Structures are given as C-alpha cells and as structure tokens.
Amino acid sequence: MKPPPFSYAAPTTLAEAVGLLTEHAEAEPRVLAGGQSLIPLLNFRLAKPGYLIDLRNVAGLSGIRHEGDVLVIGAMTRMSELERSAQVAVAAPLLAEAVGFVAHTPVRNSGTIGGSLAHADPAAELPAVALASGADLVAAGPAGSRRIPAAEFLRGPFSTALAPDEILTAIRAAAAEQVLAGAAAEAATAAEAARAGVEGLAPAGDLHASGQTRLDLARTYLRRGIELAMSRARNER
Numbered sequence: 001m002k003p004p005p006f007s008y009a010a011p012t013t014l015a016e017a018v019g020l021l022t023e024h025a026e027a028e029p030r031v032l033a034g035g036q037s038l039i040p041l042l043n044f045r046l047a048k049p050g051y052l053i054d055l056r057n058v059a060g061l062s063g064i065r066h067e068g069d070v071l072v073i074g075a076m077t078r079m080s081e082l083e084r085s086a087q088v089a090v091a092a093p094l095l096a097e098a099v100g101f102v103a104h105t106p107v108r109n110s111g112t113i114g115g116s117l118a119h120a121d122p123a124a125e126l127p128a129v130a131l132a133s134g135a136d137l138v139a140a141g142p143a144g145s146r147r148i149p150a151a152e153f154l155r156g157p158f159s160t161a162l163a164p165d166e167i168l169t170a171i172r173a174a175a176a177e178q179v180l181a182g183a184a185a186e187a188a189t190a191a192e193a194a195r196a197g198v199e200g201l202a203p204a205g206d207l208h209a210s211g212q213t214r215l216d217l218a219r220t221y222l223r224r225g226i227e228l229a230m231s232r233a234r235n236e237r
C-alpha cells in the first residue's frame with residue numbers, strides 16, 4: 001500500500017524541527033528518523049500524520065561520546081554505529097550485545113536508537129536495555145530540554161512520556177562499572193531470583209501464546225540471563 005498524502009520538511013537545526021512540530025500541530029506531525037517503523041505504519045495506514053519532519057539533516061543529533069563517566073548517544077545514531085562502537089562495547093556492554101539481535105543489517109543501518117525508544121515496541125531490544133541499564137533520555141521541546149529516566153519515559157506498549165512537540169535528542173547511560181561498583185554478590189540462586197523477578201507480572205495471552213506460557217518464558221530467560229551474568233562475573237564465559 002501507499003502512504004496517505006503528507007507534507008514534508010527536512011530542517012537542519014533542532015530549533016527549526018521543534019518549531020515545525022509546534023507550527024503544524026493541527027496536522028498531527030511526526031518526526032522521521034530511520035523510517036524502519038514509521039514508514040511501514042504509513043504504508044499500512046496505521047498512522048496518518050499530515051506532516052513529516054525528517055531529522056536526518058538536523059545537526060548534532062548523532063554520535064557517541066563520553067561526558068565524564070556518562071556515555072552520551074545522539075538519538076539519530078544508527079544501530080549499526082552502536083554495534084561497531086568500541087566506546088559502547090566498553091561502557092555499555094549490554095547495549096552492544098543486544099543491538100546485534102535487532103532485525104538484520106539493512107534495518108540496523110537505517111534504524112536509530114532514538115527511533116527505537118520513541119516507538120516503544122514492548123518486544124524491542126533497545127527499550128529493554130534502556131530500562132535495565134537505568135538510562136536517562138533527553139527530550140527537547142519549545143520550553144527547552146528535559147531529562148527523563150527510562151522507567152518514566154517508557155509508559156507502556158507504544159506509549160512514551162514524549163509530548164507531541166518534543167524530540168528525543170540523546171540517551172545517557174551510566175557506565176556499567178559505575179552501576180556495578182560496590183554491589184554485593186547475591187547468595188540467592190538464579191532460579192529464586194528469576195522467580196521473584198516475574199512476581200506480579202500477568203502477561204496477556206493471544207493466538208501465539210497463553211499468558212502462562214509467556215510467564216514461564218520470562219522466568220526461564222531471566223534465570224538464564226542471571227546465570228550468564230554470574231558466570232561472566234566468575235570469568236567462566
């Protein structure tokens with residue numbers, strides 16, 4: 001299918017992009033990053049924005065750098081850049097490991113970290129990593145910039161704390177060693193920790209799997225993840 005008609009702009013500054021979001025609010029504008037989720041939504045007419053604001057030419061939205069102990073990743077940084085980055089591998093190994101599981105190379109060459117987080121698909125890798133690593137997200141709007149912890153940013157399936165006139169500009173992640181520093185070794189077994197970890201979850205069932213199957217899967221994968229982390233901490237794997 002073809003997308004519904006829309007107007008298009010390719011601003012070069014963040015201020016211009018935010019200004020366009022405000023100016024064309026009645027057209028329910030959307031920003032376009034890598035297009036890997038938004039374009040299919042348009043083609044299937046599941047989204048019908050009257051205005052698309054392409055972020056590709058906006059200066060300063062991509063790149064990976066350190067600010068002190070904090071790793072700062074521009075929202076327009078492509079997933080393939082995360083995959084190849086030595087800085088990400090050292091400071092955010094969970095992100096480096098998870099990003100390789102996203103789709104396949106052409107999708108990762110176009111898809112951005114900001115697009116994945118703003119899309120907030122509950123099955124996606126990068127929102128889960130942002131939650132697990134306690135990342136902060138930076139959003140810019142007409143009133144300026146604000147930092148939003150991942151746990152507040154991700155409100156639910158396909159729902160975020162972004163206002164319609166805000167653009168995600170960067171993701172901050174504390175370096176892994178900082179998170180782990182001083183943490184006591186847990187005596188509890190991985191199985192017990194996994195059981196406690198899924199307590200209170202009540203996943204919905206559908207055609208593909210019952211809620212109970214999903215709960216069992218969550219517990220099993222959590223246990224395996226904890227076992228892997230423990231063995232890595234012991235330098236076994």
Ligand SMILES: Cc1cc2nc3c(=O)[nH]c(=O)nc-3n(C[C@H](O)[C@H](O)[C@H](O)COP(=O)(O)OP(=O)(O)OC[C@H]3O[C@@H](n4cnc5c(N)ncnc54)[C@H](O)[C@@H]3O)c2cc1C
Nearest residue numbers: 031033034035036037038103111112115116118124125168
């Ligand atoms: C074949 C295929 C397989 C895939 N498999 C996986 C997978 O296994 N795992 C996975 O996690 N994902 C998967 N995806 C989704 C992919 O990761 C997308 O790239 C990602 O979800 C969106 O990133 P994007 O840069 O393409 O964003 P876009 O598609 O351009 O935008 C997505 C949404 O985010 C908004 N947005 C984008 N950037 C910003 C910003 N800076 N500020 C505010 N809002 C913004 C857009 O308005 C839109 O609503 C797959 C996609 C395809 C096509």
